[in-house]
Amino acid sequence: AEVCEEKAIITMKDGTPFLIPTLCSGCRACEIICPITEAILESQKLMGHTYLTETPYGFPLVTGKLLEGEERAMPIVTAAKKRAKSINRELLLVDTAAGTSNTVSKALEDSKLLIAVTEPTPLGLHDLALILELGRLMGMEAWVVINRSDLGKKERIEKMVQNYNAEIVAEIPYSEAIIRSYVKGEPIVLTNNKEAEIFKDLAEKIANYLG
Numbered sequence: 001a002e003v004c005e006e007k008a009i010i011t012m013k014d015g016t017p018f019l020i021p022t023l024c025s026g027c028r029a030c031e032i033i034c035p036i037t038e039a040i041l042e043s044q045k046l047m048g049h050t051y052l053t054e055t056p057y058g059f060p061l062v063t064g065k066l067l068e069g070e071e072r073a074m075p076i077v078t079a080a081k082k083r084a085k086s087i088n089r090e091l092l093l094v095d096t097a098a099g100t101s102n103t104v105s106k107a108l109e110d111s112k113l114l115i116a117v118t119e120p121t122p123l124g125l126h127d128l129a130l131i132l133e134l135g136r137l138m139g140m141e142a143w144v145v146i147n148r149s150d151l152g153k154k155e156r157i158e159k160m161v162q163n164y165n166a167e168i169v170a171e172i173p174y175s176e177a178i179i180r181s182y183v184k185g186e187p188i189v190l191t192n193n194k195e196a197e198i199f200k201d202l203a204e205k206i207a208n209y210l211g
């Protein structure tokens with residue numbers, strides 16, 4: 001129970017370990033540490049699925065979905081990333097969950113560049129500090145995109161970005177055109193709205209950075 005970071009093993013009063021399967025991430029730390037051979041045996045459990053979809057935009061999309069009731073996303077994140085890597089494309093863009101949980105660091109593993117999307121709000125600033133710190137610990141270069149950039153004060157974001165030696169690469173103002181295109185399921189970048197240019201510029205910056 002001591003090595004289980006997911007708290008999936010409870011030790012009963014008489015010392016008997018009790019496993020809560022829905023909390024187990026399958027990391028196998030207990031199996032590795034257990035002194036008794038074959039006391040813990042590997043098994044299989046269906047926790048979710050990964051999907052490979054051909055998009056109409058010329059690139060494939062890999063997604064992962066947990067089964068209802070499952071609480072641990074790590075196996076799905078690992079499986080989805082493995083599947084995405086197996087496609088062997090020149091560029092792999094990973095859209096992580098929000099925050100800085102262990103699934104986020106797993107999703108970011110082996111990445112060259114971290115692009116954090118934030119907003120000029122206290123919560124946005126708080127989360128930005130965490131993700132920039134994670135990027136620093138993982139040795140990744142960090143860029144920042146400010147969403148709804150005209151709805152708050154940006155000074156504290158700019159200061160934080162400077163402290164982490166990061167760079168603000170795009171600012172997206174509050175835009176009804178973006179909301180309308182989102183509701184229609186039409187990527188803003190494929191429209192004639194002026195906001196499309198922000199995303200095209202960002203794509204160009206990424207392409208230049210990666211060479």
Ligand code: SF4
Pocket residue numbers: 003004005006007008009019023024025026027028029030031
């Ligand atoms: S495999 Fe990992 S998460 Fe599952 S019970 Fe063992 S230590 Fe805990």
